[in-house]
Amino acid sequence: MAQQRVMVVGGGLAGLSAAMKLAELGIDVDLMSLTPVKRSHSVCAQGGINSVNDQTRQEGDSEWKHFDDTVYGGDFLQHQPPVKEMAYWGPRIIDLMDRLGVPFNRTAEGFLDRRRFGGTLYKRTAFAGATTGQQLLYALDEQVRRWKGAGKVRMFEYWDFLGPILDEDGVCCGCVGQDLVTMEIRAFPADAVVLATGGCGLIFGRSTMSMSCTGSAVSRAFQLGARYANGEFIQVHPTAIPGADKLRLMSESARGEGGRVWVPRKPQDPRDPREIPEEERYYFLEERYPKYGNLVPRDIATREIFNICVNEGLSVEKDRMCVYLDLTHIPRKELDRKLGGILEIYEKFQGVDPRTTPMKIFPAVHYSMGGLWVDYERTADGGLKIGSPRNHVTNIPGLYAIGECDYQYHGANRLGANSLLSCIFSGLIVAPGIKNWLAAQKKAASERPASLFDQAVRRQQERHDELLRRAPGGENPYLIHQELGDVMTRSATVVRHNAQLREAIQKVQELYERAKRCSLSDTGNWTNQNVVFTKALLDMFPIALTILEGALARDECRGAHYKPEFAMPELKATDPVERRREAEQWCDRFEENTRRWLKTTIAQWIDNRVVLSYEDVDTSLIPPRPRLYGLVGAEVIEQVWRERQARRGQPAGDGKPAEERRPSQQVVRS
Amino acid sequence: MSTPTVTSRPEWINVRILRQDGPGQPSYWQRFRVRYEPEMNVISVLQKIAADPRTAEGKPVAPVAWECNCLEEVCGACTMVINGRVRQSCSALIDRLLEENPHEIELQPMSKFPVVRDLVVDRQRLFRALERVKAWIPVDGYYDMGPGPRQSQAAQEAAYPLSKCMSCGCCLEACPQYSRIELVRWEGETDEQFERRKLAAYDRAFLGAHAISQAILFNSHPTGKNNAAERLEALIGPGGIQLCGNAQNCVAVCPKEIPLTRSIGLAGRQTTIYALKKFFDK
Numbered sequence: 001m002a003q004q005r006v007m008v009v010g011g012g013l014a015g016l017s018a019a020m021k022l023a024e025l026g027i028d029v030d031l032m033s034l035t036p037v038k039r040s041h042s043v044c045a046q047g048g049i050n051s052v053n054d055q056t057r058q059e060g061d062s063e064w065k066h067f068d069d070t071v072y073g074g075d076f077l078q079h080q081p082p083v084k085e086m087a088y089w090g091p092r093i094i095d096l097m098d099r100l101g102v103p104f105n106r107t108a109e110g111f112l113d114r115r116r117f118g119g120t121l122y123k124r125t126a127f128a129g130a131t132t133g134q135q136l137l138y139a140l141d142e143q144v145r146r147w148k149g150a151g152k153v154r155m156f157e158y159w160d161f162l163g164p165i166l167d168e169d170g171v172c173c174g175c176v177g178q179d180l181v182t183m184e185i186r187a188f189p190a191d192a193v194v195l196a197t198g199g200c201g202l203i204f205g206r207s208t209m210s211m212s213c214t215g216s217a218v219s220r221a222f223q224l225g226a227r228y229a230n231g232e233f234i235q236v237h238p239t240a241i242p243g244a245d246k247l248r249l250m251s252e253s254a255r256g257e258g259g260r261v262w263v264p265r266k267p268q269d270p271r272d273p274r275e276i277p278e279e280e281r282y283y284f285l286e287e288r289y290p291k292y293g294n295l296v297p298r299d300i301a302t303r304e305i306f307n308i309c310v311n312e313g314l315s316v317e318k319d320r321m322c323v324y325l326d327l328t329h330i331p332r333k334e335l336d337r338k339l340g341g342i343l344e345i346y347e348k349f350q351g352v353d354p355r356t357t358p359m360k361i362f363p364a365v366h367y368s369m370g371g372l373w374v375d376y377e378r379t380a381d382g383g384l385k386i387g388s389p390r391n392h393v394t395n396i397p398g399l400y401a402i403g404e405c406d407y408q409y410h411g412a413n414r415l416g417a418n419s420l421l422s423c424i425f426s427g428l429i430v431a432p433g434i435k436n437w438l439a440a441q442k443k444a445a446s447e448r449p450a451s452l453f454d455q456a457v458r459r460q461q462e463r464h465d466e467l468l469r470r471a472p473g474g475e476n477p478y479l480i481h482q483e484l485g486d487v488m489t490r491s492a493t494v495v496r497h498n499a500q501l502r503e504a505i506q507k508v509q510e511l512y513e514r515a516k517r518c519s520l521s522d523t524g525n526w527t528n529q530n531v532v533f534t535k536a537l538l539d540m541f542p543i544a545l546t547i548l549e550g551a552l553a554r555d556e557c558r559g560a561h562y563k564p565e566f567a568m569p570e571l572k573a574t575d576p577v578e579r580r581r582e583a584e585q586w587c588d589r590f591e592e593n594t595r596r597w598l599k600t601t602i603a604q605w606i607d608n609r610v611v612l613s614y615e616d617v618d619t620s621l622i623p624p625r626p627r628l629y630g631l632v633g634a635e636v637i638e639q640v641w642r643e644r645q646a647r648r649g650q651p652a653g654d655g656k657p658a659e660e661r662r663p664s665q666q667v668v669r670s
Numbered sequence: 671m672s673t674p675t676v677t678s679r680p681e682w683i684n685v686r687i688l689r690q691d692g693p694g695q696p697s698y699w700q701r702f703r704v705r706y707e708p709e710m711n712v713i714s715v716l717q718k719i720a721a722d723p724r725t726a727e728g729k730p731v732a733p734v735a736w737e738c739n740c741l742e743e744v745c746g747a748c749t750m751v752i753n754g755r756v757r758q759s760c761s762a763l764i765d766r767l768l769e770e771n772p773h774e775i776e777l778q779p780m781s782k783f784p785v786v787r788d789l790v791v792d793r794q795r796l797f798r799a800l801e802r803v804k805a806w807i808p809v810d811g812y813y814d815m816g817p818g819p820r821q822s823q824a825a826q827e828a829a830y831p832l833s834k835c836m837s838c839g840c841c842l843e844a845c846p847q848y849s850r851i852e853l854v855r856w857e858g859e860t861d862e863q864f865e866r867r868k869l870a871a872y873d874r875a876f877l878g879a880h881a882i883s884q885a886i887l888f889n890s891h892p893t894g895k896n897n898a899a900e901r902l903e904a905l906i907g908p909g910g911i912q913l914c915g916n917a918q919n920c921v922a923v924c925p926k927e928i929p930l931t932r933s934i935g936l937a938g939r940q941t942t943i944y945a946l947k948k949f950f951d952k
Contacts, residue, residue: 035747038746039745039747039836039837040739040745043745095814095817096814099893100807100809100818101806101891101894103830106823108823111820128830129834131834134744134834135830135833142800142805145800146806210741210745244710245741245760348761349761351709428812476721476722478720478721479721521720521730522723522732522733526691
């Protein structure tokens with residue numbers, strides 16, 4: 001058999017860790033990326049990477065608790081075995097990155113320093129200054145460069161993935177790529193293709209994501225039959241800096257240090273914010289949540305800021321939605337000491353000093369929990385069978401997906417500092433499975449008939465040439481992209497209403513039709529960014545419709561998906577007996593909702609439209625339980641819930657394993 | 671710091687861009703006019719031109735090509751020469767640029783790399799230099815072998831600034847010793863042959879401050895220093911540290927304020943000791 005090869009698409013944390021591990025296993029790798037891999041979006045991750053560690057362990061932490069925090073934070077929507085495996089690998093992944101030279105911050109004694117992140121009680125998060133993602137990416141980039149020098153990895157940087165190539169049995173045997181400089185389109189025979197192409201933030205116009213995060217690669221696989229799961233789960237971060245080109249993140253620590261969120265009571269008050277007197281300011285978080293004030297949980301802050309601008313019309317500016325995040329009452333010295341780094345980012349990009357002028361912030365699309373549906377093989381003790389070719393394979397044999405572009409680890413909502421972990425973890429574990437997949441093949445992809453590849457190239461060449469031939473005067477792709485972003489941001493981010501979603505689906509379908517009539521301002525065949533963008537735009541629509549259809553169908557609130565119409569009520573009664581009765585009803589409704597909706601949304605693209613179906617979630621390790629943070633009546637509900645679970649002989653699911661479970665240490669060596 | 675007042679804001683921004691249709695083609699200036707909006711940066715100006723590519727005179731032209739990705743000054747993609755100074759276009763704010771020159775904003779591609787098109791340049795040589803100095807930790811492999819070597823806070827604090835280098839190329843653009851290498855493909859030459867000839871030319875030429883600094887970063891790491899000799903060989907070989915003229919422009923333009931001249935100083939010391947040792951060990 002001729003030499004087999006694997007194509008990895010995308011050079012962020014997931015793609016690079018897969019490439020490096022595959023090379024170590026003796027497999028030849030091609031790596032295709034839109035940008036030089038060192039410039040991938042992973043560089044934008046700031047906070048850190050989670051794992052249980054020697055210190056937290058002695059405070060009562062465990063891999064199991066990390067696992068529990070992750071599924072609780074994700075509202076139980078993820079299959080539990082892969083998440084459990086990831087939590088158990090966490091410490092080893094951080095050790096590996098440490099060995100690869102990542103300059104993690106150190107304690108005085110020289111150990112890795114840790115900080116605390118949202119959704120946990122333990123200091124699990126290792127970090128390298130404020131650029132942890134960048135530092136992790138660089139360490140992997142360096143290893144892949146080493147393999148490139150050794151001839152084991154071939155790099156195709158500035159190449160666009162145009163789609164997988166499937167044989168007559170529907171097995172993936174390579175992909176088509178386009179050189180972004182020469183515009184050459186060619187086939188890459190490959191015995192497995194691994195998509196590691198990240199999120200799809202650009203579907204929302206501007207987001208905290210990089211310009212390469214269009215979701216087009218995933219969409220191209222989706223349109224050829226790959227399933228997309230949980231598309232409606234999009235994480236929106238409460239505080240970002242709105243920019244003309246991008247929404248840059250503003251860390252939550254600004255509120256932690258006393259920052260106050262407000263809007264002028266008079267809509268679009270034209271005065272300088274510093275001249276608006278106290279009584280004419282609406283500190284809406286403090287007024288509505290007297291207990292938590294500006295430090296309400298992230299999803300509530302996001303929803304309230306969105307609501308005040310969109311539904312109440314109180315945005316600071318008319319044309320651009322934003323609220324004030326005010327630090328000006330805090331002494332400059334204190335600000336510099338505690339928030340120096342992030343204030344410099346604001347100053348650098350806004351040209352305004354946030355120590356003297358209130359910042360303008362707004363929630364921004366930040367992460368896609370959903371992504372390509374992928375399989376896994378479970379061990380008897382609820383971990384992953386390492387080396388199984390099923391791990392991370394899509395429903396198309398030979399086509400794999402890892403990192404943000406798969407749906408596997410974060411359920412309905414991602415915990416901070418877990419994304420870097422899931423990217424590296426999925427990259428490392430996909431490799432031994434692919435090795436076994438390759439071993440089971442009888443023929444190398446390069447030995448397939450040339451006609452298979454020629455045909456795939458021809459189809460893409462026709463699409464490309466047809467776009468270039470368009471007569472001028474058609475639709476403008478950049479303006480359609482803006483409109484798409486506006487519709488998606490308005491209807492499918494923080495608060496969702498069915499009527500609005502129905503309207504959005506219609507609007508997006510119209511935009512899709514218009515986008516098909518785009519004409520290009522550049523009809524040349526050299527570094528034509530215009531045609532590359534137009535293709536990416538066209539491919540945003542199937543995913544945009546998947547997000548909208550999934551959100552419309554899901555009549556409940558779960559994690560990042562919030563429909564006020566279906567929100568669980570707070571307890572109102574003050575009489576203890578009546579309150580107890582209400583709590584019982586609440587738990588009945590919770591159970592009914594779990595039965596109905598604790599299911600993975602599966603989307604397929606059939607006859608140019610989205611078809612939805614649902615799949616049960618493996619929650620066999622930790623039974624689902626209500627998320628009650630901030631809800632009125634939480635104590636009574638929790639009491640009722642515990643009693644019910646006890647009656648059934650089930651654990652209440654509060655983070656402790658029901659019986660001593662054996663950690664899956666022995667399966668990790670690949 | 672001064673914030674421009676509302677009255678000083680113009681209605682239009684004049685942008686002058688040095689364009690080039692492809693490698694080996696002549697370059698030419700073109701003027702554009704973009705409607706001013708608050709809080710713009712060079713990226714958003716280029717986005718507006720892409721959406722409506724017409725010159726200041728209203729003549730439709732091909733859109734201007736440029737590179738960008740993160741827009742947070744952390745990926746290094748969008749480096750160009752703006753109003754005569756090399757920097758990232760994402761963090762180049764229009765209000766600040768108009769303070770430098772209220773009449774016009776001038777954009778040019780970096781001059782030390784071959785132009786691919788307009789503001790897009792080919793920085794392959796920059797990445798190739800990282801390969802030359804073996805800028806990586808030579809670990810045995812990626813199996814679980816326990817934690818890395820314990821390191822002091824001081825060591826981390828010295829390494830982190832060097833590790834923030836985003837390969838943007840500012841230090842090379844500003845360096846008088848770093849001159850452009852642009853090869854033209856010979857007739858009948860295959861892709862592989864051309865690539866090999868190009869890399870050979872890059873490998874003879876000056877490494878540049880970024881690569882010298884990375885060599886120092888890895889030489890200071892407890893595991894990385896195991897192959898320090900290989901890195902020092904690269905630093906004293908053709909195109910090595912001896913070409914540095916100590917102009918110190920690199921450190922002045924580095925957007926991440928990396929102590930490049932300190933790295934170069936250390937590299938000078940390490941290579942001297944290494945060369946002496948090598949001489950006496952013969």
